Amino acid sequence: MELNIVNEYDFTFEYEQQFKGLLKRAIKVTKRETNIVLSCIFVDDKKIHEINRDYRNIDRATDVISFALLDDDTFLVPEEEAIELGDIFISIDTCKRQAQEYGHSFERELCFLFVHGVLHLLGYDHMKEEDEKVMISLQKEILDETVTG
Known part of the structure; x- marks a missing residue:
């Protein structure tokens, strides 16, 4: 498992x-490749x-955007090589605002947005109500055991 962090925002990532x-935790909960x-x-x-x-042809800021490299199971990778899932972009400006609006810590909001993005990269979405319920449940399960505040 490799996580690359790119900080293009002027804040200390801790x-x-x-x-x-x-x-x-997301890999374990979703039973995915490590x-x-x-x-x-x-x-x-x-x-x-x-x-x-x-x-995305949506003319506004948002909190998180994920770009998955694997959109289906037809992408084959040799077993010994790592699977590149894609990129998650998180707006720190929006994260700060939402943390204040929702009454929880910046850390909690940032971690939520990260998990949300990871689940998208793993193939989950929330376009249909039943899919949204699954995604919300997974987010809660992943976050509640790991993050407080």
């Missing part, structure tokens, strides 16, 4: 161990707005 723990690689990139609202507009 949560690498929490993120690694959450990733391990030999994976993914990147998490911290950006501001302006950058995530550009990404959302350019790649």
Whole structure:
């Protein structure tokens, strides 16, 4: 398991161990392959707005965007090689606002957004109500054992 953190936002990232723990927990809970690689990139609202507009045709900022490299099971990788899942972009500006709005810590919100992005990279979504229930349940199971606040 490899987690690459890219900090394009001017803040001190102190949560690498929490993120690694959450990733391990997500892999365990979803019963997925452990030999994976993914990147998490911290950006501001302006950058995530550009990404959302350019790649999703949604002209506004958002909190998290995931770009999965594996969209189906037809992608074959030799067993000894790591599987590159993709990239998660998190807006720190939106994360700060949402933490305040929801009445919990910045750490809790940041970890939630990371887990949400990881689940998308693992193939989960929330477009249908039944899929959303599954994703919410997984997020809760992963976060509640690992993160407080």
